[in-house]
Amino acid sequence: LNPRIRHSGFAALVTSAEDAAAMIGNGATVGMSGFTGSGYPKAVPTALAARAEAEHAEGRPFRVRVLTGASTGPELDGVLARADAIEFRTPFNTDPFLRDRINKGETDYVDMHLSQLAPMVWGGIYGDLDVAVVEISGITENGQLIPSASIGNNKTWLDRADRIILEVNSWQSAELEGMHDVYYGTRLPPNRVPIPLIRPDDRIGQPYFDVDFSKVVAVVETDAPDRNAPFTPPDENARLIAGHLIEFLEHEVKRGRLPRSLLPIQSGVGNVPNAVMTGLCDAPFDPMTAYTEVVQDGMLDMLDAGALRLASATAFSLSTDAAERFNSNAGAYRGKLILRPQEISNHPELVRRLGVIAMNGLIEADIYGNVNSTHVMGSRIQNGIGGSGDFARNSFMSIFLTPSTAKGGKISAIVPMAAHVDHISQDVQVIVTEQGLADLRGLAPKKRAAALIQNCAHPSYRPLLEDYFARAMRDSWGLHAPRILPEALSWHQRYIETGSMMP
Amino acid sequence: LNPRIRHSGFAALVTSAEDAAAMIGNGATVGMSGFTGSGYPKAVPTALAARAEAEHAEGRPFRVRVLTGASTGPELDGVLARADAIEFRTPFNTDPFLRDRINKGETDYVDMHLSQLAPMVWGGIYGDLDVAVVEISGITENGQLIPSASIGNNKTWLDRADRIILEVNSWQSAELEGMHDVYYGTRLPPNRVPIPLIRPDDRIGQPYFDVDFSKVVAVVETDAPDRNAPFTPPDENARLIAGHLIEFLEHEVKRGRLPRSLLPIQSGVGNVPNAVMTGLCDAPFDPMTAYTEVVQDGMLDMLDAGALRLASATAFSLSTDAAERFNSNAGAYRGKLILRPQEISNHPELVRRLGVIAMNGLIEADIYGNVNSTHVMGSRIQNGIGGSGDFARNSFMSIFLTPSTAKGGKISAIVPMAAHVDHISQDVQVIVTEQGLADLRGLAPKKRAAALIQNCAHPSYRPLLEDYFARAMRDSWGLHAPRILPEALSWHQRYIETGSMMP
Numbered sequence A, B: 001l002n003p004r005i006r007h008s009g010f011a012a013l014v015t016s017a018e019d020a021a022a023m024i025g026n027g028a029t030v031g032m033s034g035f036t037g038s039g040y041p042k043a044v045p046t047a048l049a050a051r052a053e054a055e056h057a058e059g060r061p062f063r064v065r066v067l068t069g070a071s072t073g074p075e076l077d078g079v080l081a082r083a084d085a086i087e088f089r090t091p092f093n094t095d096p097f098l099r100d101r102i103n104k105g106e107t108d109y110v111d112m113h114l115s116q117l118a119p120m121v122w123g124g125i126y127g128d129l130d131v132a133v134v135e136i137s138g139i140t141e142n143g144q145l146i147p148s149a150s151i152g153n154n155k156t157w158l159d160r161a162d163r164i165i166l167e168v169n170s171w172q173s174a175e176l177e178g179m180h181d182v183y184y185g186t187r188l189p190p191n192r193v194p195i196p197l198i199r200p201d202d203r204i205g206q207p208y209f210d211v212d213f214s215k216v217v218a219v220v221e222t223d224a225p226d227r228n229a230p231f232t233p234p235d236e237n238a239r240l241i242a243g244h245l246i247e248f249l250e251h252e253v254k255r256g257r258l259p260r261s262l263l264p265i266q267s268g269v270g271n272v273p274n275a276v277m278t279g280l281c282d283a284p285f286d287p288m289t290a291y292t293e294v295v296q297d298g299m300l301d302m303l304d305a306g307a308l309r310l311a312s313a314t315a316f317s318l319s320t321d322a323a324e325r326f327n328s329n330a331g332a333y334r335g336k337l338i339l340r341p342q343e344i345s346n347h348p349e350l351v352r353r354l355g356v357i358a359m360n361g362l363i364e365a366d367i368y369g370n371v372n373s374t375h376v377m378g379s380r381i382q383n384g385i386g387g388s389g390d391f392a393r394n395s396f397m398s399i400f401l402t403p404s405t406a407k408g409g410k411i412s413a414i415v416p417m418a419a420h421v422d423h424i425s426q427d428v429q430v431i432v433t434e435q436g437l438a439d440l441r442g443l444a445p446k447k448r449a450a451a452l453i454q455n456c457a458h459p460s461y462r463p464l465l466e467d468y469f470a471r472a473m474r475d476s477w478g479l480h481a482p483r484i485l486p487e488a489l490s491w492h493q494r495y496i497e498t499g500s501m502m503p
Ligand SMILES: CC(C)(COP(=O)(O)OP(=O)(O)OC[C@H]1O[C@@H](n2cnc3c(N)ncnc32)[C@H](O)[C@@H]1OP(=O)(O)O)[C@@H](O)C(=O)NCCC(=O)NCCS
Pocket: A267, A268, A269, A270, A271, A272, A273, A293, A360, A361, A362, A363, A364, A373, A374, A376, A377, A382, A383, A384, A385, A386, A387, A388, A391, A403, A406, A407, A411, A412, A413
């Protein structure tokens, strides 16, 4: 008897991953759990991939439409992409095999604001949800579900799917029970009401998912770890970026524009934001809060150091080491961690109300501060916009962090024109590179350009940007936001042709 | 005795516009009323422009920093721009003289989300506000101010400015009294609370502005009409656009995805959105509501026709004819019109909660549905993003409306790549031209492109777009969002060089 399954009805549904996967048909729309490599189902997608491969070997088509919380792990996106079993994918991906399928034009990918998928599914935009495949950490005596290491869109998948497959993962800490806050008050308009959350600490829901037992068709037992890519240890650039940012925040506190405990912080996934969290451990602020998507290693460090007193998120995003550390002592984080559905963790209403300080990575910024977070050279997707738009547009202050170059200096992160735009200049208030920080608030375009080129560009690209900008000031058709169209994207084209943006 | 000034303290401050203008120094930051040509001060800016010209004639510098609600009229932006008296301008402009200064690089212009200026000024981003110059329609017995035909950011200007100059405009209908709802519950974080508005009808504030009498330095009497540009009468294209849109909305109602009274509508300023309102007068929906920025002629028609039962906005934006019509019968609109501060009319929290159907114009859309609303050929500003970002990002459905060509067919509104992006593809769900409608919801980039080229492009540009897209599918570096960089902006460059995008 599995102690995680405390309800006999559910226990009677225990079956193998293969039998569960057999319940998912070709062409099905499947809502799966998972958010940045945590809490995603592991056994059923793997069995589904095997099934797809078997079908393909027989010359039969087999592909499904996959909706998740955000990115997942190799046993979901990885195996399914390798088996060419994903026809359509939304809202976010970081898996390299799936990325490759997307960039070869083999899989349709809709890169979405993470707060918007649940309401759009409720609104019928993605059609019927045939099956939900959701990892949980247990089932209570009265048949409620204990969420796993991420909540994501699971409430929506459970409510909307015709049939439900559960994976009960014993690897997840039993101490997760009680850390979740599942809000059941969302509605479609015209029936929406204010979301009653005014501090990151507030609990407005319940610790469990409700589920209609009659829809549950299979329960699969697993005992497999979440797989998050390890973070690279903070390098010199990351330390410099963290330093510039913390100096700036201190200055804002001194000027009375931020409280001594700052405002709730949001930190994107990625190596640089993670390094900033580590830097914030020793920063001279009062204990902070986080209202964010994911708790990554750096935030766990901050909680441990007392620099952070509470983190609200929708998922863990921990390296294997940090996950082990958390699992071995999860009880210690009780009262300091709250996981919520992603339409709440990322809700524009709440991000604006709380006055979140948003900190995200970027691919490139143009000289006016328009940010490309997603499309390398304008056509190849890296990951997706994720929650960065939910946060950047509605935050109290929207900060983007990046090394000033990529690919060993072959690419400048500051370019004449972004080859794709995810965050318009209005939503980009501060940009930080290892070179320095540009505070763009209240500046008109040409002053933004001067600040960005001067403070953020790498010295090897700065003269090129200065030259371009000076000529644009002279030759541009309009002088509000001067631009030389035939040259604006030439750096990207040069990279495609020569492997470097440098002439 | 002016019956609009029912308080003797204020009456004692009545002075000439010239004397009031003399209280504004060179370099001052001035918060002025005004939102799309209604409720802006008329006498003081005109006197200020004369003063600037006199100073310039003496060889002395004289320029001010002007913050408003949105665009204003010729007696504000027009006169000041002609006098070269505006050093810095935010958040929105439509005046041709000022536009010219901006595009020549002579005036700094920060094009902002209209919901964000008030909180940013509270947050200290634009420095101290030296003077407020606010048009009102009267002063009550107990010294409260009766707002004029727009509210905009006036509450913030009155609260934050060191000194206050009032223009009491008797041309404005006395019946405006009671139509306003000024919410005093906004705060800076961490002290923000839910905004208690759940229907467009809700009144959550008070009909008057509070004002600190000791800050008022002058009261100027005026009797001058608001000046809005007339709308062009709906042409065949506008009628076709309205037809496609209404057919689509009917279809959404039939499928049960929209209520029979739709959801609160927002309509941008501009000729095409105005024509759609006229079309909605006879559409087969139950009486609707509007939660929008401005009440333009078309909405007045809808109210008159009973197609709209209530409109919530921050300003009127009426042609001279419609303004006369409104003024002669303003009492009839009591209970049907509510004017609010623009941080409430455009608040992301409320736009999302109410599930607004956003309808805005555009300059151009690229084949993936990224929208440029502001920068003609990427460098010359037309107007600004205005409230379109507040609405498009947070709406239930974000619709953009445009003729498929501009400048007599010399310009295609559907282009390979937008020369500037204001609305990313995630925020653009439906595009309508006279050619047809593209429902982009749930579509991956290449399917969006196919729909847009097929349904929305003009037949004279369609083959060029098809050809570009076919070659991009073959030659692009990545095939997620195929793009040929050296060609992507060539249509714009051709227009600059030859006066036409057509090869
Ligand atoms: C932009 C983003 C990719 C940066 O990630 P990061 O881990 O902080 O930064 P890295 O420098 O390690 O870059 C990640 C990859 O992007 C590549 N990259 C970064 N900038 C690049 C550029 N200008 N051109 C090409 N590639 C670039 C890096 O080379 C690296 O690729 P590799 O893995 O092949 O070496 C990441 O922040 C992201 O996906 N953001 C969008 C979603 C988001 O913001 N989510 C958080 C919201 S809650």
